[in-house]
Amino acid sequence: MADLVLQNLTIKYGAVTAVDNLNIHVASGEFLTLLGPSGCGKSTSLFAVAGLNHATSGTISVGDRVLFDGNPNNTVPPEKRNIGLVFQSYALWPHKTVAENLAFPLTLRKIGRAERDERIKEALGLVEMLPYADRYPFELSGGQQQRVALARALVYRPPLLLLDEPLSNLDAKLRERARVWLRELQERLNVTTIYVTHDQAEALAVSDRIAVMSMGRMRQLGTPREIYERPADSFVADFIGSSNFFDGTMVESGTDSARIRLADGGEIVTPPGPTGKDGSVVVAIRPEKIELTGSTGPNTMRVSIEQRTYLGSVWQYAVRSGPIEFRIQTPSELKEDSILVRIPQEHCAVFPDKPGAN
Numbered sequence: 001m002a003d004l005v006l007q008n009l010t011i012k013y014g015a016v017t018a019v020d021n022l023n024i025h026v027a028s029g030e031f032l033t034l035l036g037p038s039g040c041g042k043s044t045s046l047f048a049v050a051g052l053n054h055a056t057s058g059t060i061s062v063g064d065r066v067l068f069d070g071n072p073n074n075t076v077p078p079e080k081r082n083i084g085l086v087f088q089s090y091a092l093w094p095h096k097t098v099a100e101n102l103a104f105p106l107t108l109r110k111i112g113r114a115e116r117d118e119r120i121k122e123a124l125g126l127v128e129m130l131p132y133a134d135r136y137p138f139e140l141s142g143g144q145q146q147r148v149a150l151a152r153a154l155v156y157r158p159p160l161l162l163l164d165e166p167l168s169n170l171d172a173k174l175r176e177r178a179r180v181w182l183r184e185l186q187e188r189l190n191v192t193t194i195y196v197t198h199d200q201a202e203a204l205a206v207s208d209r210i211a212v213m214s215m216g217r218m219r220q221l222g223t224p225r226e227i228y229e230r231p232a233d234s235f236v237a238d239f240i241g242s243s244n245f246f247d248g249t250m251v252e253s254g255t256d257s258a259r260i261r262l263a264d265g266g267e268i269v270t271p272p273g274p275t276g277k278d279g280s281v282v283v284a285i286r287p288e289k290i291e292l293t294g295s296t297g298p299n300t301m302r303v304s305i306e307q308r309t310y311l312g313s314v315w316q317y318a319v320r321s322g323p324i325e326f327r328i329q330t331p332s333e334l335k336e337d338s339i340l341v342r343i344p345q346e347h348c349a350v351f352p353d354k355p356g357a358n
């Protein structure tokens, strides 16, 4: 298996910088996800690794092998990169059976018949599609076709697997099952994997690490937990899960905590964080981290309940304190018009600006 290293990777299409100075080291056997909104440069990055587009500058290497370094003489063509690819639009050949679809990449690599048959059996076994070897793609469900596409990518045992929204054609339930299965398979084969998705729940569930991207730039690289619990900026706090953002002004900032005045005139204690112009800040807190409390004290706030929404596992309440509107989530059904809530200091994050401004 092999590490994949992207260094200062930049990809421009005319005036558009689709990928801006991307630096990622994917460890051997790691499952790394590129996550971000539509158009942020995920697929462009993946295509560059596969050699299906031309990077403008930077380097791409797998193990000791340089695939791209800006010198045309060193650029390895896609078919020589030995990378397994499963793309959303990377359809199976309709006129070939499942087994014939898998045989093709092996024939290209001049692998003899006996070994070829053995590998096809093994790959179809891995994705639990052996009984379907003689069917044509149109005789399979969408999920089965995606499993065959994956088997076709794995059949020549590539050290690196690139997956671009490979589960997108599945319904929500099947997709949830498929991602568990995919992760188990990836771990069993120990294949270095880059996964592209805009679905944050999927990214949190399957990844060793996630690279969150926005407008061609990487905003944060970390484990799912780091990304969710310690977002690097307000874009990440907003894109992963959901957050409330309170406008405020820094009153005092120490090494362990800060005091921030909010728009309703109250103050809260938070961890320290960078300030914007004129000492303005934004405090982020997730709706499910806000607590109901029976007694006033630091970081408590009396709020009126403006709207109640039943979400199944929790209730969500839109609440207000003067000009501040935010959401809280709790399993309890609340009948009161006004409640006392506590904003736990340890779950607050302080940023210099709101998402969209950075």
Ligand SMILES: Nc1ncnc2c1ncn2[C@@H]1O[C@H](COP(=O)(O)OP(=O)(O)OP(=O)(O)O)[C@@H](O)[C@H]1O
Binding pocket: 013, 016, 017, 018, 036, 037, 038, 039, 040, 041, 042, 043, 044, 045, 198
């Ligand atoms: N061939 C191209 N010519 C010009 N611009 C392009 C080309 N391919 C991509 N882009 C632009 O580069 C940016 C990144 O596109 P990319 O397909 O990588 O986004 P993405 O994050 O994968 O989005 P999605 O989730 O919608 O697939 C976009 O602004 C897109 O319009």
